[in-house]
Amino acid sequence: MAKRPTRAELEAARSRVIQDVLPADGTRLRVLFCGINPGLYSGASGHHFAGPGNRFWPALHRSGFTDRLLTPAEQTELLSHGLGITNLVARTTARADELTPQELREGGRRLTALVERYRPRYLAVAGVTAYRTAFGRPKARIGPQPEPLGPAKVWVLPNPSGLNAGWTLERMVAEFTRLREAADAEDDRAGRTSAGR
Template sequence: MPDEPTPDDALPGKALPDIVAPGLDVLFCGINPSLMSAERGHHFARPGNRFWPAIHLAGLTPRRLSPDEDRELLRHGLGVTNVVDRPTRTAAELTPEELRAGAAALERLVTRYRPRVLAVLGITAWREGFGRPKAVIGRQPERVGGADTWVVPNPSGLNAHFQLADLARVYRQLRPVPGTG
């Protein structure tokens, strides 16, 4: 992984540009942008979203980044995209067809950029988009686009089933400790 990865230009027509470069350690994949994230032009921009503190507590970034620093993820071997590009107030507004189409587009993106790990942030999006109705949180038996694939808890503040420490514990598993593979 180069010290200064250079991302490709965002795909035209996306409400929120992907932050992606070839060979990332982890590509995080949210369900879809919130209205606030799309308006601000940065991923996980809602104040109650726990993505930024969780990845820092997991040891994936050396300090807590803010949403307006989302492009800094690339310096740490991380990236972010979404299953569906359309911003909504809640992910419940998405149709099954949007999730399935988004899953197919995600597979193409992952095949193109070859991250080591794809981390889908939300079990419901995974189950619906990828046709895995009985899937559970954790490492998945199938790979998407050649990447080791995990489904991890969604960091939205609306997801009360997982506290910040739980998110950090799960996210820590996504990247091996240096020297261990």
């Protein structure tokens, strides 16, 4: 078990950037998960969704995306499941509300380029308010979105931060499961198409 960062280490992590979890070029992603931006705990550890109250990893496992509960330090193991992680904004902050609307819109443009390059089947944005701002979709709701982003279908997930008290882990797991089932159905369709050639 990694030791918890000290208060000084957390403060030193402000504005730090952590690496995306992305495959080698040419390797297709089933789902690219996109957080809003790293929190201080993630910035200090160098791992996505690393805060002690963050529910991303339990929701990912309990929804069937992974066969066991991964720790944030095992984030690169997601690649073997066809999954990746990025953020709308790379800059580390204590809270997502420290980001400006301009940063979120710029993040939306960067994410569009990333999706064009890596071509995931699904882009899953974890945070509906950030998604609305980044892509100018003020009425967007949690769940599948009518508009794709380039080659990717878009699914908006609840923000898994422990600060998002309106969503229990059980409700998050149900939404992650809906996404996983949709991604599985896409995989089945793609398999049938290539088998029929």
